[in-house]
Structure formats: structure tokens, C-alpha cells
Amino acid sequence: MATLATIFDRFFTVRAAEQAAPRTWEDEEPNRLRCFPNEDVYFFVKKIDNTQVVRESDPAARSTCWRVIGSCVAAAVLLIAVFLPSLYGLIAGYQLEALGQERQHLEIERSALQLEESRLMSPQRLEELARQQQFIDPAPAKVVYLDGKPEGILAKSIGGR
């Protein structure tokens, strides 16, 4: 793979290896077992006893660790604090636009209903309905005037002005 490391190795590492003295495997690898005859398979043995290992107390590392954790949390909180309003703003923007469209739609609907109401209340239609119901204009004697008492029960019941 033509990574930067291999490119560097090509120029420097190979040259250093050529200049090194020959070494035997016993010197360098005491835990290596004897190899099988006529086999190029090698086994190594290494005994590791961790029972006596005690982690050395390192207050500096711990504090560094906590500092890193704290910094990360603070950074996260800061990021959230910075971006959360924008996020809320975005969500609110969607909601506002949706509400605006709904209001526009409702206004149009209200206008349509007002038009329909006006059509239903038109004198032509009311007269037609009255004719169908065989209503007649009240005779003069049948008309009761409220003599300026619009707050009376009778006035309210008949829609007095």
C-alpha cells in the first residue's frame, strides 16, 4: 500500500537493516522453544504472572483523565448550548410556517363561509323560502313596536336592536 509510511520505509528502513550485524535466535529470544525438525514452525513460551501486579497510583494521570472527561462534557454541553437554540429555532420555524399556512387557509375558508352565509342570508333567498313556507308580510296591526326598550326580554327574544 502506498502510504506515506511505506514511502518513508522504502528510503530509510531498508538501508539501516542492511548495515546491522547478524544475530542468533537464542540470544534474542530466550523463550523460544526448539523448533521441529524440518519444519519452519516456531513456538514461544512465556509465563506471565499478574497476581502480584498492583496498579501504581498515578494522581496526575487520573486528574488528566478527569480533565479530559470534563473537557469533553463541557465541550458537549457548550455545543449543545450553542446549537440547541438554533435547532429549536429551526423546529419553531417549521411550526410557524405551518401555522402561518394554516392561518392563511383558515382565512380563505372563513371568507368562503362568509360568502356562503351572505348567499344564504340574501333577501331573494329569504323571500323565496318565505314563499315556500307560505309566510306573509305582517299586517300593520300585527306589528308590535317596543317603544325604545331594546334591553327587554321581548326585544332580546326577537332580536331587537
Added chain:
Amino acid sequence: MEIQGTRRVNLLARLGFVWAVLIAARLLQLQIVQHAKYQALARDQQEKTVEIRAPRGAILDRMGQRLALSLPVVSVCVNPLRLPDPALEANILARILDLDPAELLSRFQTASAAGRGFLWVKRRIEPEQARRLADLNFEWVELRTESVRFYPNKQLAAHVLGGVDFEENGNAGVELALNDELEGHPGERRVTVDPRKQSFHSTTDSEAIPGETIKLTIDSRIQFAAERELEKAVHQHGAKTGSVVVLDPRTGDVLAIANYPTYDPNEPPTKEQGLTPRDNLALSTPYEPGSVFKVITLTAALETTRLRPETIVPCGSTVTIAGRVIHDHGHYGSLPMEDVLARSSNTGAINIGLRVGDANMFEYMKRFGFGRPTGLTLPGESSGLVRPLRRWSKVSIGSVAMGHEVGVTTLQLAQACSVIASGGLLIRPRLVAGAATEPPVRVIQPETAITMRRMMEGVIIKPYGTGFHYAHIPGYTAAGKTGTAQTVDPKTGKYKSEYNASFMGFSPVTNPAVVVVVSLHGTHGEAGFGGPVSAPVFREVAAVALRILNVPKDLPDDAPETTSPVKADENDLSIAVLSPVPQPLAGASLAELSTATRAELSINDVPDQRSFSQPPEQLAGPTVPNFRGKSVRDVIEQSAALGIPVEYVGSGVARNQIPPAGALLPIGERVRVQFGH
């Protein structure tokens, strides 16, 4: 190893630097050099400009009933040059919009072949269709919102409301007169959208200013009644056109303006229909009013002469003016002035006019508002026709006294009638509720107005009154005046046998709440006079208006029927040949609706007929005694003994009297005695 590491770092740093420089250069190019280009591209992609709707203001009647309002509707358009697959798109659109796919495809192809980049697919589609199309979110379809004016009551008050053109600009009536107030100014806002074309942010560039809502003084119920009765009368009497105006004389509020023929403002004008139905006859077309104008003549007489309602006025079949002998349809001998009005005697009116004189008559015509527009908030109002005094001929006073040589509109007549009804105040008619108008002007004395009310009531309650059988409103007192005049043939400029039948009146008499003026054009024969034709319209419209306005009745419910064995004199046709037809009225545009009268009788001299223009001594009665220094009781006793009518003013001792002692009191006149302490 140390050297190797340093070299690596150096190389890496150099590469990093080069990379950073390249990035910076690219950023410089994108962000600064090509800033405008990419900003525009981004805006095109992320932002769109949306119009903020500013609907045209609604028009309401005085009760808040909507007479006109605007509604947004969606129209569909496409760019035929950018349709990916015209056949498929035509199929989709046709299915949603209930169109013929083949025809729509043909339109696409035709438009595309012609290089047209815009094509309306369907205008004013249903809301459900608009929703379906919007949900599909096709890029090749554009939905445009348009505003459409609706008149929910159709032809009701059409001439008052007028109409709008395709751009929703007023082109007649209130829509034109108050276009600036009604017109809305739409705003604009920029909307930021996401890749799904959903908006999440918007900025208002300019605020929308919706049109004002205009509240009229019109009452749609009274308006409807006026239109209904007018149409009925036009059909019943074979008239061609007609108009009705209903006013509140106390405020000048116009409660109704009806015209026939009329039209539906929701429908655009057609060539077949022409513009005639859209003419607001009530205020744009003057005509010679005929006998209804006698009200003005008699009012002027009460104010400028000693004539009183009881004054006997010669009303023979002829009258001499400037050497010409004029004949009338009726021969009444002599009549009290109040009966001149009740019977609509032409010779009587001419005699009274001669007594009033040219200058006074002209002055009172102006005082009643004739010869100038009423100032109503409607376009195209005519000022009528009142000739300058210098252009009056010697016989003009006779013509004017009967309502000729003068052109008036129905609205002007209503305004003039309101002067009598309001007790002598000229109140400008008002169409917009709450609008400031000129303050009322007193043009006649209250006593004169009250006297005229009583005399006009006589037209309706006297068995021989021209409006006796037709204008009585059950439960209410009413006063009015009929009028009939001949119309002018536009081809010959001469009078023909068609009539203009009018009636102007008010009710109740003591505290008038409503003034109604009716004018029908093109009636024929005796059945086409103002009494039988227009007075019933007055009766029906006034009855409805009084009931709607909650006006208390001023007659008992069990009042006897106003029937009489005496035959009412319905002929109120005025004489028109005293002078030529006024040119503006004889012109082609106005002549069809202008009216005048014509003398059909041959000229026959009646030797014993006295002319009112003769010396006053021929009309004189007893000598006026000296009432000065006497008490009221003494004056009453003395005047009763001598048979002299006296008008008492004030209390105490008589200080002044008109006419002075020793003068001859004309027949029918009274002595005005002023008392004081």
C-alpha cells in the same frame, strides 16, 4: 531516526501548507470572487418569494350584511416549453381538473409550437382540486392565487355597488368611487425552504395592506323591496325603465337606490346586453319631472308671496302667459292653493308661478339643490339642468312651475322632498355610513315646510287627490305628489305619447322617517299616470321601510278604508309646449329617458277666465282693519265678525300687522298679526 522524523514532518507540513493554500484559494474564489453568483444560485434553490394576500375590502350594508367581498381562488398554469412529457402531463391534469385530455394535449402542443412559455390550464379551480395538485408537488405545474370579487346578493344594489374589472379595479359604482379605500396592497415575503420544499423561515419584505371595509347606508331589505316593486310596476304598466330612491330625511342616509333594468355584477358585460342595464338612472339621467315639481313652485309661493293654502287660485282650462293662451286638461274654475296641488292643476300652478316670478322661482330651485350634483359617493352623477335666469323666456316661468324646462334626477327629487320632510333643511344625501357630509342648510322656513307637508298629505287623503287611491300606507300618514310628463322622441326631438310617471312622498307626515321617490319611464295612456303607476310603488316600498325601521304607526289600526265615492282626478299630466324642449334633454343620449309634456288641446279663448297675472285688485277681498293695540281676544272677535282669517304670532297686545290697516286683503289670504308685551 531523528532526522527521518524531522524530514517527514517537514514534508507533511509543506504538503499541508500547499493543501491549505489551495483550499483558501478555492474558498476565496467561491466566497468572494463568485459570491454573487453562488448566492443567487443558493437563493434560487432555497428561497422563494411569496405574495402576502391583501384582499380588497368588503362592502357592507347598514346592518352589516355583506354586499361585496373578495375571495382568493387558485388558477393552474404551465410552461408548455418545459413540459417533460406533454401527453402524460395532459392526462394527469385533465384527470384532476375534469378536462378533456386530448383537448388539453392539443393546447399544450399548439402553445409549444407557437413558442409560448405560459398557458393557463384552468382558472378558478375548486379548493379540493387545488389541494390535490399541491400535494402532488409537480415542478412543471404552477398554482397561482387570484382574487375574485363576489356579489352574494347578485343583482341587489348592483348600480350602487358597481363592479370590478379583471384586475379587481373598480369600474362603476362604489367600487369605482372608493377604489382607493377598497383596494388592498399585497405584501411580499421571502420564504426559505428545505430540500422537500417545506418552508421553515420567512422574512417579510413589505407588509400587506388590506383594503378597508366600507359600510354603506343602504339597507339591503329596503333595497330588495324597492327593486322588487319597481320591477313589478315596470312589467305591470309596460314601462321601459324606472328608478326608486329611498332616503332617511333626518340624516340624508340613502336607504335604497333601485333601477330597472338591472344586472348581475358577478357577470361580465356582454355585447348583447350593452351598457344600458348598467346605467344608474336614478342619478345619472335627468328628465323633466312634470307635476312633482309643483311642490317647489308652491313652496316658493308660500315663502315669497302672500299666498296661503286657502288662497283661491284661478284654475280654468286656459291661462295666458306673455300673450299666449295655454290650455289644460282640467277645468276647475278656482281652487284653493292646496287643492291646486291635490288636483295637480296646471293652470293653477302656472298662475302661482307667475305670482312667484322668475327670480324667486330660480332662487328656490337652487335652494332645493337642483342644477348641481348632490355629491353622493357615486360616479357619473348628473347635475341636472337648470337654465340660467338670463336664458329664461317669457313663458319659462309657466313651464318651470309645472316641472318643465328643468331636468332633474330621481336622487335630486328625493333630496328636494327631504327638504320638506326635514322641516326645511337641505341635507346632502349620504351613501357611506358615518361619512362626513356638508352640514344641513336651512333653505325654507319650518312653517313653510309644515304647511307643505299638510298640502302634500292632501294629495293622498283628499278624495279628489291624484294619489288618493294609490299612496295610502296602512297604519301611517303619508304625504306626496304625483307627476306625469311626456317623453321626448330622440329622433324628432319632439314629445311623444309615452309618459314619465313619478311620485315623491314621505311618511309619517308629522315626523317623516322615510322619503321615497319613484319614477317610471315609458308608460302609456291614462293607466300610465303617476298616480296609478308610481304611487303604489311608493306605498309598498314605504310600508316595508317603515316596518324595517321600526317606525311607530301614527294611525289607528282600525282606521277606515280610504275609499270615496268621489272620483279622484288621476290626470296630472303637465303641459309641455310652453317652450321648446331643453336641448340637453332632447339630445340623443338623454332624450330616451327625458320627459316633457305636450299640450294636446287646441287653443280656445275663454273670455271670462281671469288670469292670475291680472291686477291683484280683481282678487281682493275685504279691507283690513287696524288691529294694533288690541288684545288677542279683541282681534279674534273683530276678525271673526268681519270674516277675515288671521294668523296669530306671539301673545299680549297686537304690535304689528301684515297687510297694514286699510289694505285690500286678497281672497283666501290672511292677516298676520304680531303680538307683544
